[in-house]
Amino acid sequence: MTADANHSPSPNAGHGHDHDHDHAHSTLGEMDLRVRALETLLTQKGYLDPAAVDRIIETYEVHVGPHNGAKVVARAWAEPAFRDWLLQDATAAIASMDYTGRQGEHMVAVPNTPDTHNMVVCTLCSCYPWPVLGLPPVWYKSAAYRSRAVIEPRAVLADFGVTLPEGQNIRVWDSTAEVRYLVLPERPAGTEGWSQEQLATLVTRDAMIGTGLALNPQVKEVAA
């Protein structure tokens, strides 16, 4: 592929789809080799237990992910006392559900209201609340998201197909320290009497980053 040759050298060219594909093709084999060589070397020198690497991967592929955060949000919707605790001391409230540790040592939950929509970014790197959301998607770590979330958050939301109601403010939280933010989305109408398990199915990863909203139960029924 020579897609790059067709691009003008605009600042966007380096981040379009074509370029990403080219880049992936040219670096994939190289990165495969490089990482394999590094792992072999570290193992042979006695610094690394490869089974520990397996276990770390398994943790984030299977056990830790946005399904954890969805349970926290569903519980906050269903139990006012838990919601209060979550907003007062998110670290303790979330730890009570056994979601603790790396990249979630200090948690703050920020509630969406009719007046204010919250959105989370890390402009300096890729800080993200791992115990409740798992590992961040590629877009969260991308230059486009990190650069624009703080200067034009409504335009960024438009990329996600989200338009906020007229008059709703937008509040962006840039995670520049070891505090990690979890957005508590608004509970959708039409979910009265739902169980926490049912409610959790409406809570998407993006809703907890603030680049999405909780799913509409009617739309979800149609989709299902």
Add this chain to the structure above:
Amino acid sequence: MNGVHDMGGMQGYGPVQIEANEPLFHGDWERRALGLTVAMGASGLWNIDLARSARESLPPLDYVQGPYYAIWTQALQKLLIERGLITEQELAQGQPLTPPVAGVRVLKAAEVDAALAKGSPADRPSTQAPRFAVGQRVRALNLNPQGHTRLPRYVRGHVGTVVLHHGSHVLPDQHVNKMLPPFDGTAEHLYTVVFDGTELWGPQAESGHQVSVDAWESYLEAVHT
């Protein structure tokens, strides 16, 4: 460092590229790169700020072009080489050429769950009273250190309001002072400071828009109105 990583407010990177049904990893190497980075971090031979500093000081073009796990891999290699755990030649040849450094702590598979669940809390007890209170107006200082900092450029010189006080947390700028443990664990009070969009971006700011950063005490000064 006013590095390429400090991206807040830059323009020209185009729309956010959202991949439908994105897999957790794009290729097995990303899987292993994550695992290697986390596992070797448990050696305790560097801290989170030294790791971030290593990523931020990669060649700028590598930083903006690479997949994120390539940035992690490159920084991990740098951290390992700087500390003499491995050499460039060993990496190139993929086999040991020098004796291993003795006494490196190895994370065992059986220890992974506990290590991840424990994490590395950054808060520290403090006997210092906080200088700022929630509700107070503060200015982010115009600081441009050569080394690692967590005060993004886009807030420097701007006035905001303290909305949260998080207690005392390890100060990143000093946490990188020493390459090897014991690290400089100097801590300072940490605050969430919120800025109006118009304060940061002037007349081009979107309507009804605020941005906060988490800022250590030495990043801020009181504004007397």
